Amino acid sequence: MIKVLNPADLSIVGEVPDGTTADATGAVDKAAKAFPAWARTAPRARSEILHKTFELMLRDRSRLAELISLENGKSEADALAEVGYAAEFFRWFAEEAVRPGGDYGEAPAGGVRTLVTAKPIGVAALVTPWNFPAAMATRKIAPALAAGCTAVLKPAAETPLTALAIAELLTEAGVPAGVLNVVTTTDAAGVVSTWLADSRVRVISFTGSTPVGKTLLRQAADRVVVTAMELGGNAPFVVTEDADLEKAVAGAMIAKFRNGGQACTAANRFYVHSAVADEFTELFGREVEKLAVGPYSQGAQIGPLISDTAVQRVTSVVDEAVAAGARVTHQAAVPVAAGHFYPPTVLRDVPDDSTLFTEEIFGPVASIATWSDDDELVARVNESEFGLAGYVYAGELGRAIRISEALDVGMVGVNRGLVSDPSAPFGGVKQSGLGREGARDGLREYQETQYLSIDWP
Numbered sequence: 001m002i003k004v005l006n007p008a009d010l011s012i013v014g015e016v017p018d019g020t021t022a023d024a025t026g027a028v029d030k031a032a033k034a035f036p037a038w039a040r041t042a043p044r045a046r047s048e049i050l051h052k053t054f055e056l057m058l059r060d061r062s063r064l065a066e067l068i069s070l071e072n073g074k075s076e077a078d079a080l081a082e083v084g085y086a087a088e089f090f091r092w093f094a095e096e097a098v099r100p101g102g103d104y105g106e107a108p109a110g111g112v113r114t115l116v117t118a119k120p121i122g123v124a125a126l127v128t129p130w131n132f133p134a135a136m137a138t139r140k141i142a143p144a145l146a147a148g149c150t151a152v153l154k155p156a157a158e159t160p161l162t163a164l165a166i167a168e169l170l171t172e173a174g175v176p177a178g179v180l181n182v183v184t185t186t187d188a189a190g191v192v193s194t195w196l197a198d199s200r201v202r203v204i205s206f207t208g209s210t211p212v213g214k215t216l217l218r219q220a221a222d223r224v225v226v227t228a229m230e231l232g233g234n235a236p237f238v239v240t241e242d243a244d245l246e247k248a249v250a251g252a253m254i255a256k257f258r259n260g261g262q263a264c265t266a267a268n269r270f271y272v273h274s275a276v277a278d279e280f281t282e283l284f285g286r287e288v289e290k291l292a293v294g295p296y297s298q299g300a301q302i303g304p305l306i307s308d309t310a311v312q313r314v315t316s317v318v319d320e321a322v323a324a325g326a327r328v329t330h331q332a333a334v335p336v337a338a339g340h341f342y343p344p345t346v347l348r349d350v351p352d353d354s355t356l357f358t359e360e361i362f363g364p365v366a367s368i369a370t371w372s373d374d375d376e377l378v379a380r381v382n383e384s385e386f387g388l389a390g391y392v393y394a395g396e397l398g399r400a401i402r403i404s405e406a407l408d409v410g411m412v413g414v415n416r417g418l419v420s421d422p423s424a425p426f427g428g429v430k431q432s433g434l435g436r437e438g439a440r441d442g443l444r445e446y447q448e449t450q451y452l453s454i455d456w457p
């Protein structure tokens, strides 16, 4: 069994089976057996089951939020927001399930009709991280099932309880046995490589770190498995000299501190125009100092990090930046408690080559640098090998759009601190990944295009 810990106080909140590679194959057996019938189910029937699951998640919103907070540590507000966000993927893909797509046309030379259909690919392997235990699962399960695929899911070993609770709700909503199979395990590499080697698994969708994503891409290449990869980010947060600073601070609080900074979309590098950098730092820093850090059960706004290793890593990258000349300007207090807490922190004069700027921080640390020329700013931002999200705050909308379009990222919040939305195509460029989740694109990740070229005398 795997013991699931509460990162706020290290108490045990549950136990789940530690699945083996034999369990991994058993899950594919079930998914493969269930596939033909599920793929033939009328789109409307699949849609209604997904819609019912959306309703059940909202019915159980507080229970699910508590489970998320217990195993992940995030605040009650973040957990409730996550349940709403996660449930919306079921509603969105319930609506997309009835629009599988397709086409019908005539070849230019005549004598041929072309009938194009979008078919479910087959068994989908879904691998999800601990930072959004509900939303990362539903962002994959909903489109896979909407398309007519069956699935095997491996949640993170730190947060398996939420995925199991969602699977139960899908069963309650009417998903037949075998359509979704969850394998909890501490042998992530063994289970996932077993799936990628199995000829019945035709697509893998992964959310997690870039190094693991690269490993899975290499493994997927052996059988040319279709891949969708949501990997690490390094989001810039740009503030121009004519931006509304109060609005920019409000957006920064969301972009940086949602989920305690543990999000691939989290603002990682603040580039504030030198004319307003002092004022922005002061306004932002004052808000950061007010953040209440602690266990969700005490109504805190910021919970612990996921593990002690995470705390050590954030500590070391902050220390490294300070040694290189950065200054800590503001910091919130942390409780004296057993959990993995790190104080929300603001730093100024962070060098572009410090790890805080070149790698994902995945913690509540805001690193600020300054700039003064738009072209120089864009060049500095685009030096990164990552390109998931970005944020641009500017007074003149045209300038905000020009800067946003010049950034090598998949998503930009323009005068907004949040980009995530089930109706929008979530995903990154460069080493931040391949493919898109949500929107219509999310369904396409689980469909294969086939055409019939029909003799038409």
Ligand SMILES: NC(=O)C1=CN([C@@H]2O[C@H](COP(=O)(O)OP(=O)(O)OC[C@H]3O[C@@H](n4cnc5c(N)ncnc54)[C@H](OP(=O)(O)O)[C@@H]3O)[C@@H](O)[C@H]2O)C=CC1
Binding pocket: 127, 128, 129, 130, 131, 154, 155, 156, 157, 158, 185, 186, 187, 188, 189, 190, 192, 193, 207, 208, 209, 210, 212, 213, 215, 216, 230, 231, 232, 233, 263, 264, 360, 361, 362
């Ligand atoms: N882009 C994103 O959304 C995320 C980015 N990250 C980044 O990655 C860093 C490390 O986080 P971490 O949780 O370790 O991320 P990982 O990439 O290690 O974990 C994500 C998922 O992949 C699984 N996994 C781990 N190793 C393998 C493997 N060899 N083969 C197949 N599956 C594997 C994990 O299982 P298990 O939990 O059992 O190890 C988990 O289900 C973070 O600090 C952050 O920078 C992390 C999470 C999400």
Ligand SMILES: O=C(O)CCCC(=O)O
Binding pocket: 129, 131, 132, 135, 136, 207, 208, 230, 262, 263, 264, 265, 420, 426
């Ligand atoms: O960190 C992630 O992997 C996803 C970010 C959550 C979201 O905004 O959708």
